[in-house]
Amino acid sequence: MSAIVKFEHVSKDYQKKTIIEDFDLEIEEGSFLVIIGSSGSGKTTIMKMINGLVLPSKGNVYVQGKDVLSQDLIALRRSIGYAIQGNVLFPHLTIKENIAYVLNLLKKDQKEIDEVVLKSLRLLNLPEDVLHRYPSQLSGGQNQRVNIARALSNQPRILLMDEPFGALDAIVKYQLQRDLKKMHQELKNTIVFITHDIHEALKLATHILVMDQGKIQQYATVKEIVEKPANAFVAQLLNMACKEIV
């Protein structure tokens, strides 16, 4: 399988501090990659380099074979889904307008927008009557579903998600994880998903990238990681998960 995203010798300095150093990564098309690591490990920085919100200080990032630095960043971002944590729906726009945000930026015609919006409602198990409501009138779980629907509206081949279920309670989180997994199996898109919850990682991922202090600890399929942790850090992380289950 070919790599849809490729990092080559990427470093990132920020205010004279090196956050990422000589980083290499290939993400296979169609994989569900979960990046896990403690805060400050550089996982968000890596994600933001994929849609050009952060640009590398050294090295190159290739998305679908093209160097990010040589691309029109606005067009690149519109082609990549982006869902981040928190209350990030626009409070002044209706649910429909939120979902269609990128489509409106691209000035798609209204008929196409209506179709896409209805399709994504079904995909994310949202009732149709939310369309003309405002985010404040919906529950936290519904808001996160809309957040994902919004990220998917332009049918992106890559979907970036930064701890999207961070603030939700356990039951809602469980349902959303299940639906997201199902959706990924249906759409076969590439998802890059950040979390610091190892359970979430094990449940969702096809591949896991374990980060610590700007360095890769292990990058492998879920099976490999569970069977052969590369080092003590990874082993401890998995251990934690097992203990909690017991």
Added chain:
Amino acid sequence: MLQELIQVFIEQFDFFIHAFFTHIKISFISVYFASVLGIGLGLWISKHKKYAQGVISAVSLLYTIPSIALLGFLISISGIGNTTAIIALTLYGLLPMVRSTYTGLLEVDPALIEAARGMGSDEKQILKNVKIPLAFPFIFSAFRNMTTMTIALAGIASFVGAGGLGVAIYRGITTNNVMMIYIGSILVAALAILTDGCLQLLETYFITYRKKGLAFIRYSFRFAWIVVVLVLFPYEYHSNVIKIAGKPTTEGYILAELVSITIEEHTDLKVKLTHGIGGGTGNIHPAMVKGDFDIYSDYTGTIWQVVLKEEEPYNERRFYELNTKYLMEYGLMFKGLYGFNNTYGLAVHKEIADRYQLKTYSDLAKFSNQLIFGAEYDFYQREDGFNALKDAYHFQFKKVVDLDNGLKYQAMANKQIDVMTIFTTDGMLTSSDVVVLEDDLMFYPSYLAGSVIRQATLEEYPQLEDVLLLLENRISDQEMAQMNYEVEVLNKKPSEVAYAFLKEKGLLKK
């Protein structure tokens, strides 16, 4: 009192309605400019943050300048009239708009901006789709406050010869007409409350239909230039119009009416009369030099001292010298002195005058040790006041009291004082049992009133010369005092009083 209020309002309905609409015009235009400029500036500093503190400090500083000082300063740049008022009000309105726009934009949740950027909005789209809509409620409530403030503040516009309800209030103050002050103030308050109510409705509407609110802002910006063109450029420019200014005193109102009625009667010219210019000579003179006004009435002694800055005392033997200098230096001249002299004077109770056979100050000096002298506090402090007068005539009063200007006539009627200072055309002289004495040593400078006209105006409309000379030597001290009395005490309109006077003198063509 309410009845009287309503009566005055109905009698002068046209005047008040015109003032009301001018007030709306001045304040709304200012609100518009302050909003467009303030929001624009706020947007700009939110993008160029290093200038933010500087800009906010600068508009705050503008806000702290007392309005009278700002207006006085602006007169020297933009002259007399609505434009100056609009500029001043716009400057005052800037602070709330700049600050609310800036903080409103700054307080938008960074996560929302990040989300918008991550989904491929460029900076302009982030501003338009996210930042401005979210800052909108904040900006709108500042807009509401600013509008109320501007409507209230527009009352001072009359100080620079602009229209509006301030004209009514100011006229009330200068001509001692309390009803005028009440009605003007009530109308200002009513306008402010009404406007705020409408804006509140609009706010509710815009919160429900946010897109319409934003479209409203967008159109406001788009049409800004048209408003600028409409408001500032063809600003009331007419030919064949003589612009007359009036000083902010009862006498000033009456004289301006006398001159303008006379001109309208005897020529085909139109007259635009601006009453009650705040600051009097100090502000009217520069406007005359600039050509904002063509004619106004002033006093020889005032021109000598305030405009020509001469230090020696003025007397009428120097009139030729005065008028020549006035013309050479400023292109202005007196054309027709009305005859009366509005100077300081001394008056005694009629009984005292009869008892001691008093006619002149020298007569008074002989008996001064038996009399009580009263004057306002001010008079004892001034260099050319009490001490100078005492030395000139060797007065030795039995007792000297100081009392408020408005109470002097009352005190004399009650015989608490025997001699007092007056202005020789005080309206109160007419109704009181007092006799004005003659300044036989010519201690006080002369203040003969007359029409001042620009040389350029006279060249353009030479027919004005004969018309202005119609008023020459027509008004005596007593007649002027009588007219002041009718306005101040009988609360007649200055225009009525002036008209009646001209009619009586046969100066109207029927």
